[in-house]
Amino acid sequence: MTNGADKIRTSRIVIFGEDVADLSLLRSVLNRVGYKDITGHAKLSDVAGIVADRTADLIVLELPTPEEAGFAALKQMRTNVPRQEWIPVLTISTSADPEIRRRAFAAGTTEFLAKPFEWSEFVLRIRNVLLLQKYNETLRDENRVLEYRVEARTKSLSERTAELEATLQELRGAQKQVLQQERFRAFGEMAGGIAHDFNNVLMCVIGYTEIMLNDRNVLAAGPMVEKFLRTMNTAGNDASKIVGRLRNFYRPREEADIFSSTDLNKLLEDVIPLTQPKWKNQALNGGCVIDIALDLQPLPSVPCNAPEIREIVVNLIFNAVDAMPDGGKITLRTRS
16 A cells, blocks of 8 residues: 555646745755655746646745735635635745744645754655645545435434544544654754765864874964864864754763863854854855954853854844844853
């Protein structure tokens, strides 16, 4: 019997977005985990036709900037559409603003993702929405069959209710079990593909930077060379740790393997060159100036997972930069 994963891989997925590069990346990720029937559209005006023609099992909608056109398209999809023609929608936004999320759900979205997000979460949400859609269709078909049988046998109302409830409970239990199995199946596909390939690339970056850091001839070129190499090496090791955290998806992590004594002030100093392409170079290209300052007090070393703490600070800086389109100043402070 064909399992749930094989069924949803034949689903028709339509992606709407203004950025051609984003459309291509989303299609590539979905193709990698087995989805084949994927199309991309840049015009939101095509949404109504796709819903009316029932030519999609799932719509992935990247909210444009400003978001009003996207909300209007969502409302148009849900207006005067029979329930049997309802199509689930996964909405992707560059904003994590709760108001944007609330308006998206109010307009009719099924799932919501805010950038940046992990690709494993994106794949799982796609899978879960499609599975729920398939099970809803199965439930409708089972209900029709049950109603026919009940009417044919002229059972009493209480007998029909008991049979329907038992069937629904059985289907819900099977749905829960399959969804859990699909979650682990998704991890196997992602870990076996993306994590393996990405880790091979990281090993090249880490290995060559370590070789250059141990080469006196290279270091003799000046302190800036060493600084850049150490920044690249730190970023490569952090990325390798992020890939390694995929194992936490299927088993608890061991504290002895993760926590170590860390100088948080030194960690913040290391984050500045790691994020410089975003807060300095990209900001200058956009016509604004952003400065970063450190206000650090002496701190004792603390046991923590340094790569994860560094990742948190990096994301905070990126969010701060996005919140200052006209430029400004970011200050990193520590207090005991």
